[in-house]
Amino acid sequence: MPHFRSSAMTDAGPKRDNNEDTYVDRPDIGLWAVADGAGGHESGELAAAMLRDALQTLPPGLLEPELITEAVARIQSVHRALREEAAQRSPYSLVAATLVVLIGSDDHYVCLWAGDARAYLLRDGKLRQLTRDHSLVQELIDAGVISREQAATHPHANIITRTIGSDEQDVALDRTEGILREGDLFLLCCDGVFKALPDDTLNQLLASARRDSLADVIIRAAVAADASDNVTAVTIDVI
Numbered sequence: 393m394p395h396f397r398s399s400a401m402t403d404a405g406p407k408r409d410n411n412e413d414t415y416v417d418r419p420d421i422g423l424w425a426v427a428d429g430a431g432g433h434e435s436g437e438l439a440a441a442m443l444r445d446a447l448q449t450l451p452p453g454l455l456e457p458e459l460i461t462e463a464v465a466r467i468q469s470v471h472r473a474l475r476e477e478a479a480q481r482s483p484y485s486l487v488a489a490t491l492v493v494l495i496g497s498d499d500h501y502v503c504l505w506a507g508d509a510r511a512y513l514l515r516d517g518k519l520r521q522l523t524r525d526h527s528l529v530q531e532l533i534d535a536g537v538i539s540r541e542q543a544a545t546h547p548h549a550n551i552i553t554r555t556i557g558s559d560e561q562d563v564a565l566d567r568t569e570g571i572l573r574e575g576d577l578f579l580l581c582c583d584g585v586f587k588a589l590p591d592d593t594l595n596q597l598l599a600s601a602r603r604d605s606l607a608d609v610i611i612r613a614a615v616a617a618d619a620s621d622n623v624t625a626v627t628i629d630v631i
Contacts (some may be wrong), residue, residue: 402626430552509580
């Protein structure tokens with residue numbers, strides 16, 4: 393039976409006055425999340441906060457399948473509420489957020505996401521991205537139109553193709569899963585983090601820093617790298 397040690401931190405970043413990011417840190421039930429608001433100042437903060445509150449209040453004692461089912465149901469409920477909120481504001485309003493969720497139980501993990509908030513796994517010293525961005529530049533990379541290096545400076549790098557609160561009746565959450573191993577280290581983060589810190593830098597930081605303060609290390613590094621957006625990180629250490 394694995395045990396988890398987690399850390400979490402968020403910051404507006406050096407170039408933003410407000411923070412539209414938030415997170416969930418629930419090692420007691422084995423659930424963690426990062427939500428990154430979209431649609432402008434008040435709209436983004438509202439969307440991210442609604443997702444946080446929905447997941448933060450999940451009850452203890454649920455088995456993994458029950459926890460996944462309840463988490464997805466709450467995310468869909470928030471999705472519908474955000475669409476209704478946007479419709480009441482104007483036909484052109486967007487009240488939305490990207491989201492990544494990690495659920496760990498027994499020897500198994502499940503990752504769910506929509507948008508470009510990411511999950512990484514550091515295992516045996518090697519960092520691997522578990523999620524695939526729902527973004528225009530990712531589609532261009534997949535089509536062979538641009539390289540990963542070109543994606544970082546592409547003029548449409550901020551266009552997201554899937555969010556919680558989008559026009560779809562129900563949001564499609566992508567899913568990946570695997571076996572947990574002692575010593576595994578997961579990182580959940582928003583795009584502000586990985587755009588400021590490339591994968592090799594993240595790998596180095598995660599592999600060398602004290603694991604009880606990893607989120608703080610990641611956020612401080614992103615701010616020092618002059619991150620252009622809000623920055624949020626959650627780390628989950630399997631012990």
